[in-house]
Amino acid sequence: MTFATLGLIEPLLRSLEKLGYQTPTPVQAQAIPAVLAGRDLMAAAQTGTGKTAGFALPLLQLLAMEGPKVAANSVRALILVPTRELAEQVHEAVRQYAENLPLRTYAVYGGVSINPQMMKLRGGVDLLVATPGRLLDLFRQKALKFNQLQTLVLDEADRMLDLGFSEELSNIYRALPKKRQTLLFSATFSDDIRLLAGQMLDDPLTVEVSPRNVAANTVKQWIVTVDKKRKAELFVHLMRKNKWKQVLVFAKTRNGVDALVEKLQGLGVNADGIHGDKPQATRQRALDRFKLSEVQILVATDVAARGLDIEDLPLVINFDLPIVAEDYIHRIGRTGRAGATGEAISLVCADEVNMLSAIEMLTRQTLKRQNEPDFEPEHRVPDTDASGQVIKKPKKPKKPKASGGGGKRNLGKWVDSGETQAPEPSVKPVRKVPVFNTGPRKRKP
Ligand code: AMP
Secondary structure, eight states: OTTTTTTTTTTHHHHHHHOOSSSHHHHHHHHHHHHHHHHEEEEETTTTTHHHHHHHHHHHHHHHHHHHHOTTBBOOOOOOOOHHHHHHHHHHHHHHHHTSOOEEEEEEEEESHHHHHHHHHHEEEEEEEHHHHHHEEEEEEEEOOOOOOEEETTTTHHEEEEEEEEHHHHHHHHSSSSSOOOEEEESOOOOHHHHHHHHHOOOOOOEOOOOOOOOOEEEEEEEEEGGGGHHHHHHHHHHTTTTSSEEEOOOOSSSHHHHHHHHHHTTOOOOOEOOTOHHHHHHHHHHHHTTTTSSSSSOOOOOHHHTTTTTTTOEEEEEOSSSSHHHHHHHHHHHHGOOOEEEEEEEEEEGHHHHHHHHHHHHHHEEOOOOOTTOOOSSSSOOOTSSOOOOOOOOOOOOOSSSOOOOOOOOSSSSSOTOOOOOOOOOOOOOOOOOOOOSOOOOOO
């Protein structure tokens, strides 16, 4: 199969040739003809499967072949994404695909001045990539109108709900024309997303190119158990021992990112961090330098790292496990992209056992454990498996009391005894599913 047989026009084929895309990926093979035919789409695809081209190529073709010239302050196709970085990345891909087409494309997101964005929108934009908050700001300030909108794409829709964008999504929906084509893309599909899709999509084609919620099998994954307080030390030890060259590290909190970066920089390691508290320009610079291998270790929170496409990234480290199990799949999807092999190592402490168990259940695998000599944890991480069970070893039988009363209770060795906290429960943020108008929607003819 080739891109030409999928019905793509010559200007797009030329761009793809320049980019070196030879064969459509499975998600592209299914999505491109369906989108060209005007169908609504609900697509679950692993990260790194080429889903961006799967929606962007046919969308650009429809915009180039059909419809009126874009009017002032109008937009004909809208791609909503959860983060600024993803907006930049998707727009960069769109720009490359659209190189030979007379279309105007643009990306808007928060964290940067709104005025240049308002100026740019004056002339109208055929395809706009946007984060929900900034899009609404622009709409409310009358810099944007949606009456020409023919297609809406929700990229990483599950993440938008996770990040609490449900309110913004509802408000955006209310402002959109009812007749439109809607494409919903997500690396993972939770039940909330399926519910949302039921409200938003009109007779959608469902595309699922990999089993639900299974991480890319090109990524070798294992965990190293360690005490919480020794994680940074273990990280440095493994980095030196294995001579890691380019590593993306995920930490749970902004403070966690800063602390690890500071420690690494203090040891003379070329490290930088990205998280939501840092200005957009600083985040982008750190990312660009990491991509150019000018930064060796990039430490990030989930929000900042979402959807980053870094070619040939060999290694992802989970310094902390993610609170939401689906994020594990997104994180390790940064490596092993487009068929390359990669490694994902998680440093797991006893507090994280429930998160580990949730990840194993979601990915339907028991992660291999490797102990690092001299770093065996004092607080043992209980065994887990893909059934979602934390396997508790039976308590040792009580010794018969020599004399009445006062004997010390034997709590068994496997659990954290009184000297440490019990493992945290795995907290899943409550996701509000927005309620949208459910009237009939058809793409404008
Ligand atoms: P995505 O899943 O959209 O983030 O894409 C992952 C990576 O695969 C990106 O670097 C794309 O440029 C690349 N890619 C997408 N489709 C193809 C293809 N058909 N052939 C080769 N590379 C591709």
